[in-house]
Amino acid sequence: MNRLTTLLLAALLTVGLVGPVQAEPKKDFRIAWSIYVGWMPWGHAADAGIVKKWADKYGIGIDVVQINDYVESINQYTAGAFDGCVMTNMDALTIPAAGGVDSTALIVGDFSNGNDGVVLKGATDLKAIKGRKVNLVELSVSHYLLARGLESVGLSERDITVVNTGDADIVAAAAAPEVDAIVTWNPQLAEVKALPGASLVFDSADIPGEIIDLLVVNSATLAANPALGKALTGAWYETLALMAAQDAAGKAAREAMAKASGTDLAGFESQLATTQMFYTPPEAVAFSRDPALLRTMDYVRTFSFAHGLLGEGARSADAVGIAFPGGKTLGDAGNVKLRFDDSYMKMAADGAL
Amino acid sequence: MTRLLNRRPGRAGALVLGVLPLALLAVAYLIGSDARLAANPNDKLLPSLATLVDTTLRLATQPDARSGDVLLWTDTAASLQRLAWGVGVSAVLGFAVGVAMGLVPLVRATLAPLVAVLSMIPPLALLPILFIVLGLGELSKIVLIGFGVAPFLMRDLAQRAAEIPREQLIKAQTLGANTWQIALRVVIPQTLPALVHGLRLTLGPAWLFLIAAEAIAATDGLGYRIFLVRRYMAMDVILPYVAWITLLAYAMDRTLAALARRWFPWVEDHSA
Numbered sequence: 001m002n003r004l005t006t007l008l009l010a011a012l013l014t015v016g017l018v019g020p021v022q023a024e025p026k027k028d029f030r031i032a033w034s035i036y037v038g039w040m041p042w043g044h045a046a047d048a049g050i051v052k053k054w055a056d057k058y059g060i061g062i063d064v065v066q067i068n069d070y071v072e073s074i075n076q077y078t079a080g081a082f083d084g085c086v087m088t089n090m091d092a093l094t095i096p097a098a099g100g101v102d103s104t105a106l107i108v109g110d111f112s113n114g115n116d117g118v119v120l121k122g123a124t125d126l127k128a129i130k131g132r133k134v135n136l137v138e139l140s141v142s143h144y145l146l147a148r149g150l151e152s153v154g155l156s157e158r159d160i161t162v163v164n165t166g167d168a169d170i171v172a173a174a175a176a177p178e179v180d181a182i183v184t185w186n187p188q189l190a191e192v193k194a195l196p197g198a199s200l201v202f203d204s205a206d207i208p209g210e211i212i213d214l215l216v217v218n219s220a221t222l223a224a225n226p227a228l229g230k231a232l233t234g235a236w237y238e239t240l241a242l243m244a245a246q247d248a249a250g251k252a253a254r255e256a257m258a259k260a261s262g263t264d265l266a267g268f269e270s271q272l273a274t275t276q277m278f279y280t281p282p283e284a285v286a287f288s289r290d291p292a293l294l295r296t297m298d299y300v301r302t303f304s305f306a307h308g309l310l311g312e313g314a315r316s317a318d319a320v321g322i323a324f325p326g327g328k329t330l331g332d333a334g335n336v337k338l339r340f341d342d343s344y345m346k347m348a349a350d351g352a353l
Numbered sequence: 354m355t356r357l358l359n360r361r362p363g364r365a366g367a368l369v370l371g372v373l374p375l376a377l378l379a380v381a382y383l384i385g386s387d388a389r390l391a392a393n394p395n396d397k398l399l400p401s402l403a404t405l406v407d408t409t410l411r412l413a414t415q416p417d418a419r420s421g422d423v424l425l426w427t428d429t430a431a432s433l434q435r436l437a438w439g440v441g442v443s444a445v446l447g448f449a450v451g452v453a454m455g456l457v458p459l460v461r462a463t464l465a466p467l468v469a470v471l472s473m474i475p476p477l478a479l480l481p482i483l484f485i486v487l488g489l490g491e492l493s494k495i496v497l498i499g500f501g502v503a504p505f506l507m508r509d510l511a512q513r514a515a516e517i518p519r520e521q522l523i524k525a526q527t528l529g530a531n532t533w534q535i536a537l538r539v540v541i542p543q544t545l546p547a548l549v550h551g552l553r554l555t556l557g558p559a560w561l562f563l564i565a566a567e568a569i570a571a572t573d574g575l576g577y578r579i580f581l582v583r584r585y586m587a588m589d590v591i592l593p594y595v596a597w598i599t600l601l602a603y604a605m606d607r608t609l610a611a612l613a614r615r616w617f618p619w620v621e622d623h624s625a
Binding site: 071095161172178307308 | 393394396397398419480485488489490569572583
């Protein structure tokens with residue numbers, strides 16, 4: 001009997017741990033972020049007390065948590081362990097949105113403008129990739145970049161072989177003699193393209209505005225707690241203003257971010273040079289309202305569907321609906337799971353936070 | 354008075370008690386899955402039983418849209434091939450070196466320190482080096498498994514060979530046998546069962562190294578698929594793959610145990 005009760009208890013605990021996620025009015029929130037040039041401001045905003053200042057202003061608590069594994073942080077968010085998480089536009093569509101978690105892109109932080117690239121050894125033209133084995137993190141934005149690159153020179157994925165290679169190991173892999181085509185992102189990209197005989201043949205600056213870095217929050221949580229959206233947006237733009245300032249405080253902030261991302265000021269600024277940061281809210285609002293965003297998301301969802309990333313239930317690229325500012329949508333309007341919402345960025349632009 | 358430690362379950366009782374924890378886990382899973390799916394029908398974390406069965410059938414019977422392969426079988430074939438090479442080469446090396454070390458003091462003096470040092474290297478720490486030296490292909494994956502398995506087998510078999518009673522070796526020598534004949538007729542028949550036993554113990558680590566190698570760089574394999582679909586949380590693929598790997602590993606263990614019983618009936622303990 002004793003054994004049975006123990007087991008029952010264990011079973012109940014398991015159920016409790018994996019119970020349903022519910023959006024309720026609450027006071028404390030958790031946001032996940034991981035190391036990447038465009039997301040370093042979150043770490044600094046937390047360390048410098050900027051997040052706390054804004055959370056206090058709206059009477060809530062916000063815990064900003066750094067996660068060492070990017071995909072794991074998105075999975076944790078999707079499973080309900082976090083109220084928000086940083087991620088790219090493609091991952092936002094294919095992981096939480098395709099998993100049925102209604103998600104809102106609260107802040108459009110930047111787009112990759114050269115941070116992701118295709119590197120070939122012994123060739124300077126992307127066309128030479130034909131017939132090669134290409135090492136990359138399969139099904140990531142690298143894969144998307146490669147697909148867009150191949151399209152631009154009239155090739156398709158059938159003309160190459162994709163080898164899934166972990167991002168932590170891609171630099172070591174690229175050094176192997178038989179590896180001659182690599183797709184990756186910074187800071188690894190800088191290492192890979194510095195290898196002897198290696199040339200950058202295509203990068204995200206060739207498809208500007210398509211690989212976008214976002215802060216995504218759970219739509220139901222945001223709707224029930226507008227204070228969360230206001231506090232996060234306020235903290236973000238205060239940090240970015242500090243980061244962009246050409247004075248001692250700005251330099252100190254950039255140095256802190258450089259150190260936190262494991263490089264020095266020069267290394268961090270070279271990464272910033274290939275990142276199109278939206279330092280002020282009006283720039284981000286304009287980008288969110290540009291019809292080009294619809295075109296980008298159309299490419300992204302087509303790629304995602306073709307690679308099976310929209311999940312089992314998806315019968316077409318329309319399965320998961322995407323909403324944009326101004327009431328425009330892509331795909332199934334009855335199943336909108338990813339929302340680009342510029343209303344909080346607009347409040348920041350109007351000084352209404 | 355009956356003490357708890359003296360109460361033994363009957364055959365049926367043991368079966369019920371053995372199945373009970375597994376059944377409870379399954380029930381806990383189903384309750385959790387139901388609750389999450391009620392809140393979000395597209396939830397990917399704990400897919401329903403129907404989804405699991407559907408996906409498994411699709412993986413096992415339908416060609417993949419992109420590659421045209423039936424994924425479960427191509428992945429299984431690729432992984433089993435790597436595992437067979439890795440474990441096979443380790444078994445041959447481990448047996449030859451181990452027996453030589455146990456039987457011939459000169460070999461032991463030469464190789465024992467080296468093997469001891471090699472067996473202390475965590476194989477996964479070598480992976481980046483293996484990639485650079487051997488490339489990203491099959492060879493580095495097989496060598497990784499070898500690094501994890503062979504030194505253990507060498508040390509285990511050296512120990513087993515050294516444990517053979519001295520009297521037997523002396524007796525064989527008085528009957529005129531040379532070292533080679535003693536190895537062939539006295540030592541090998543007694544250490545072969547230990548090899549099979551050692552292989553059973555190393556299957557767990559061998560799978561671990563296989564999956565680790567496939568997770569880092571591959572175009573197919575069971576570990577590759579799990580780490581690939583992890584990117585978009587396809588638990589409906591991951592869970593059946595984990596169950597399949599468990600089943601394969603269990604079947605291998607049972608097969609080796611049965612072979613040992615059949616080939617070496619003179620060994621008392623097969624620790625079934």
